[in-house]
Amino acid sequence: MKKKLGTKVRTNKDTGTSLKTIQYYEKNWEKIAHCYELGKDMLPVDPAWYRRKIYQEFLERTCPKSVLDVGCGGGWTVLDALKRRVDARGIEPVASLQQFGKRLLKQNGLKSCRIQQDNLASLAWLSPGSEDCVALLSVLPHVPSNRWDEIHSNIARVLKPGGHYVAAYRNELFDLFTFNSFTMEFYDKSLWGSQPGNDLRRNDGLSMLKSLITNPDIPGKYFTAAQDKTFGRLERVKSNPLTIKKYLQKYGLKVCRVRFYHFHCAPPLLAKRIKDFRGINHQMELELVDDWRGHFMAAMFVVESTRL
16 A cells, blocks of 8 residues: 555645535535435436446456545545455545545455545645556546646646546536537537637627527526535536547646546436436446447546556
């Protein structure tokens, strides 16, 4: 097992995520700790189940010697790696989740000290080229966009040449599929965000577009399906799976694979009108993880890359 990270949690100024995000996870830690369970219908209660499946397949395919699991939540993915004889350790800033993770490892006959209470900023404390693999499975969408360059630079810095980086990103292209306020934002900020598109924005193009969509103001800016609507006021950074390769190249990270999860068989506003909506989504999760349709029908994607 590698040298321990700092045991003292850093202040909010250098955590890499906002205080509101940490408070949300602390308030809802129990639900998050059990996000990989199956419901009474034997379907996953949360899309995180599919992300974990992708991660397990990544571990089996790449066989890293060790892995640093940043934001490891309830410790399940740390346990996944340890069961595959990977020297895994996790860091988690939310105290309740970290304590749950420690209990989980202990219940499985493993050392609970492998999961420490720490945060994303701890990457800056690690030595260059010290890590075989770094995983961020539920972190980056909550990191402010003005911290992204710093965080990705640190990830690349701590990886050994040939080391692996695996992370989940929120899919910006999914907004084209929703036919609601997300779609409006995507046109306004991305499709019309170039210089030639300025006239479209100035000449009331957005109002004209709204006239074509039945629900242009639903569900609203930065909406989330989480029951605690305070979380919905937080902006979650979105990424384009078509441009993520170019972005990571800046830091010497070569993208090997992009895989999709959190599928929607139809725009979310139609969910209640489609029989077996969840069942169809489940089949998509199992069959279309590498399919081109994931660029538009999946709200999240996982990037697997290596350090050049």
